[in-house]
Amino acid sequence: MSAATRTVEHVTCLGCGCACDDITVVVQRGRLTEAQRACALGAAWFGDGQVPDAVRIRGRAGTLERALAEATALLADAKRPLVYLAGDISCEVQRDAVAIADRLKGAIDSLASTAAPGVLAAQRRGRAGATLGELRQRAVLVVFWGVDPGARYPRYCARYAVDAVGLAAPGGRTSRRVIAVDVGEARGPADADGRVAIPPDAEVDALGAMRASVQGRAVGTDAPLEPAIALVHEMTTARYVALVADAEPGATPADPDRAEALTALAQALNGPTRCALSMLRGGGNRSGADAVLTWQTGFPFAVDFGRGYPTYRPHAGAAERLAGGEVDAALVIGAPATLPGSVARGLAAVATVAIGPRASAADWKPVVAVDTGVAGIHEGGTAFRMDDVPLPLRPALDGEDVRSAAATVRALRERLEAGA
């Protein structure tokens, strides 16, 4: 291990779905001491690069060899196994994980099931979208629909839709108009140029009325919807509109029809002008899991290989299966800390194998836990930004003697495939 300071440039951060790839990471004595340009969320995600290196079998230290043997036996014997793609793993690991679910004839799910309404809306209607860099180039009107990216997507405005200069926005922020739509407590950015308030129970109706107005259909005069309808004129006369909403669950559950109503409005705006809907997604390469599952199985999440081929059960994801007693063994790949509470609670009741960053610290007590490095910090590969742009990972602590998730999952896959 070198005592010298080294820096690694153009590192991709997976702290949120922005996947900023301009981070310079400073490493001293095997520790990560600085993540330059990272936001607070990113700095916390990188941490100091220290991860535990335990292998635990039924709570006791064991060898990797034994752990893989136990994991293979546990999973191969399961009648209704579940594979779960948690955060902080690369697409390469996700690809092997889907192969394992296929082999086991098990179910497989990912963090996407926490943002299912957006995925389902995109399946029903499609999307009117753009990559984040295209919003940067084109958007002259940015409408934040019930979200201030500052908290969960801190550099979204600086790097993409608002502050950065673009082809049609040579002045950056000064070239764009920003509107905050406050949906109850879900408020848009404080420094917006204009604000519109909509009661939460009128949100979907407001989106529907706006769409009708865009399409030139008569809209009733319902007082709570008026401010939203007034926004339509501004949207239809702007050269390119970015409509930004949060796809991840918020403090209060959103109306399940909201994502579809947002999509429909964005699509309709492409009659009179151009519009792209940007649905904000969280970090840890969760968007990569959607893509990998889709290209390998045809479905983006909540897939079941139980019949020997993939079937789609979008309303029976991991949490529902666990709660319904439909799982007798689970393999969690990725960081347990990223699991939704509903899944973590369910895992406590079944025999599990956990492979990933800080797996040994999982509070649902895996039968087998193998700690690995973090994708993007200790190991390379590919991760997807929230807009499905694939980015390479540049691990600053590569070769620092941290167990690789990719190698571990591949070894498990090979054992399971060999046991035909």
Next chain:
Amino acid sequence: MTTPERLRLTSGTVYDPANGVDGVVRDVCIEAGRIVAELPVGAPRLDVRGMVVMPGGVDIHAHVAGSSVTHARRLLAEEHAADPVPAPRLADGPSPRAGSGGTVPSTFATGYRYAGLGYTTVMEAAVAPLAARQAHAELDDTPLIDSGFYVLLGNDDYLLRQIAARETARARDYAGWLLGVTRAYAIKIVNPGGVAVWKGGGADGSRNVSGLDEAVGSSAVTPRKILETLAGAAQALALPHPVHIHCNNLGQPGNAATTLESMRALAGRRAHFTHLQFHSYGGERGKPWKSGANDVIEYVNGHPEVSVDVGQVMFGPATTVTADGPVEHLLYASSGRKWVNVDIELETGCGIVPYSYREKAAVAALQWAVGLELFLLAKDPWRVVLSTDHPNGGTFLQYPELIRLLMDRAYRDERLKAVNQKLLTGSALLDGLAREYTLGEIAIVTRAGPARLLGLPQKGHLGPGADADVTVYAPDADRAKMFAAPRYVIKGGTLVVEEGQLRRAPAGARLAVRPDYDPAVKSDVKRFFDDYASVAFENYGAEP
């Protein structure tokens, strides 16, 4: 049987047009993954007496991998549910994988189904450079086929700037750099300039370009200039396949004029015009459509520098997926179906609409007829490739049906009677086209021709040194049946289909170019990235 290192296919009826072999009974010898002239007497033999032996199929234009294809897959949950693909029972090699089918199958299913048709090489026709890494990952998950992709150029801001500044040499070097950094095989142009205008937005109604000399931003930048610049770049970079062009005005009545103008703009230069059927309509905007196939194919017949693939429309479900964003918006607006649009920063677009071509729909029937006319009026099969622009005009699983339409006039005429003929008045097909493709010609338009047009000397033939990609069909008067289920398929020397069953699924190889260019262009591109791009120059592309 396991795959032996050596294999002699004995006494098959061989169609190997690249080597002048047209239905000759002879042996084909394979050793270490290649075709060889001879084998020792004791080498393992496979008796294919009475069967038809051809090189493995080569698909010059299909959409099988990458961000746009996976956006399409996301839309098609119902299709996938209706067409499950259980893991095949393989004899050895990589583990089998389950998947799903429909018009846009999952990756493993795509590989299995192509090989099941006897196709062993497939080119993905449109990849945005920004998402090249994803396309490679998906092709890595598509077994059995050797594959490569065409990288999208011609609406990218950096290129348009070079054209505006008349920096032709820099445009060429940029194309060379981009091909290398994305590990692509050829340059693809989609609706030159039109996608850039679509993304520019505006309430002024401008959503596309319609003519070759319309300004795209700068008056110095026109579709014609884009075509000339990139055709020149492909030539200067000595690429094995010339520019692969999806013309302006796809799907518009009267677009045959645009297509002919595009061909004339590049007269004397090698160029491949793709899914020509979608660009061969007569009539004019606002008036009824009619076939423009005759004029277009006549030009192709007279110009040996031009090659095409047809992009045949087949009746049934399809999924339209293209970088041509404005076209998909029109289709969405007129069909009311699901619609995906993704504007891709500084580069290109992506539009998707699931669709269905119905025999009783006048326009679909016209499209079907135009494609057949192009095939049947073509004089040189070496320059007219069989394609459906999978999954746009139909899926690759419909190739056998298409082959039957080309080989069997009686069947074709019978089908013609069943379609809506409202727009077919005056068309050559309705007047009666007697031509029937021979097996030798089918071997040209499905393997020998595309391999030659792609500049793949090891593909599409059965001469010594060629890759041992071989397909063996049991003859059947019903040509659709014959071509749908080959008896044997050999891929790179591995027996992958035996007695009609998929038995092995080895990984395919990646086909990519790495042209020489002046590396000085990189610092200029990097400056542009630093000013505008949302990803670091260093993270761009798909280098391992």
